[in-house]
Amino acid sequence: MSVKRFTTSNKREMDKPLNLIPFISFLSVVVSFLIATAAWNQLVQIEIMLPTQGAPSNAQNPDEPQLSLTIIVTEENLQIAGAGAALPPIPMKDGKYDLEKLSKTIKDIQEKFPQNREAIVAIESSIVYEKIVNILDVALKNGIDGLSLTPYTPASKLQRK
Amino acid sequence: MAGFLNTKRKGVQQPEELQLNSLVDIFSTLIFFLLQLFASGSESVIDGSIRLPVSITEAEIKADTVIGITPAQTGPGGAIVEDGVILIEGFAVAKLEEERQRDQLMIPGLQEILKKIRQRAAAWQEAGALDSWEGRVVIQGDRDIDFEIIKRVMATCGSEGFSIISLAVSKQG
Numbered sequence: 001m002s003v004k005r006f007t008t009s010n011k012r013e014m015d016k017p018l019n020l021i022p023f024i025s026f027l028s029v030v031v032s033f034l035i036a037t038a039a040w041n042q043l044v045q046i047e048i049m050l051p052t053q054g055a056p057s058n059a060q061n062p063d064e065p066q067l068s069l070t071i072i073v074t075e076e077n078l079q080i081a082g083a084g085a086a087l088p089p090i091p092m093k094d095g096k097y098d099l100e101k102l103s104k105t106i107k108d109i110q111e112k113f114p115q116n117r118e119a120i121v122a123i124e125s126s127i128v129y130e131k132i133v134n135i136l137d138v139a140l141k142n143g144i145d146g147l148s149l150t151p152y153t154p155a156s157k158l159q160r161k
Numbered sequence: 162m163a164g165f166l167n168t169k170r171k172g173v174q175q176p177e178e179l180q181l182n183s184l185v186d187i188f189s190t191l192i193f194f195l196l197q198l199f200a201s202g203s204e205s206v207i208d209g210s211i212r213l214p215v216s217i218t219e220a221e222i223k224a225d226t227v228i229g230i231t232p233a234q235t236g237p238g239g240a241i242v243e244d245g246v247i248l249i250e251g252f253a254v255a256k257l258e259e260e261r262q263r264d265q266l267m268i269p270g271l272q273e274i275l276k277k278i279r280q281r282a283a284a285w286q287e288a289g290a291l292d293s294w295e296g297r298v299v300i301q302g303d304r305d306i307d308f309e310i311i312k313r314v315m316a317t318c319g320s321e322g323f324s325i326i327s328l329a330v331s332k333q334g
Contacts, residue, residue, distance in 0.1 A: 034195035
């Protein structure tokens, strides 16, 4: 059995710099894979209550008047209703829902009923999901986080059916 | 400096070797960052064709089950080339146009899969492998889907005991 002696020439061989190129190639592949599969846009959620659960209740304070805040979303306009009354419809502005006015109206209501954190959003079937999320955002911005979605058919369309 | 000292012949300057150590450091840092991004458990969209609406909400996604609603793919003339579908656990369980024409609130294909998921969760609970099952479902709907479809998906989820329904959205900014 031959024993390799630690000579000066061997030491010179060991002093050679490490070949990093294969390692860099490996890292490049890993980085490319991770970048390609990474989820760049962060997903979040809006929790929705089912209409049966979400019906605003005053179980905690039965003596308080029930608000039953409802945001009605139709193809033509937005409307806020509650406790058997309805505010005048909020017409479209430049072909879009007037979310600023909706926000202002909800804010005014919330100032009068600060305990209210629930609302029903009654939506016509043809309304696009993105517009619904925009309206939910307005409600969330004004402190309403107990949202429930329910279908809505305007009276004029019910007659046609 | 080492490169300058590393001369084979006197008077002839050899080209300096490329310093790769710093490049390795950059790559390593990048890999740590990307792995951290993965480890943070950020959910991703289950189908590439789904474009989620943007929202101001910051609530993190908590889901047992994810349902995807893809949009219809249209051709150059605006004609529908491929109908949108409802996806669950990687399977397409219903076509949107067929569902619209069927005029029923419940979606049978989706109902069947949800029932199986519920039964599976109940079996796991019986076996002691699952502590609690809340029946949370997240709907990843394309921004152009109409409420008619979302309403039916929600009604089907509710009928099968998936009572905590959330809408997946992209975080603003």
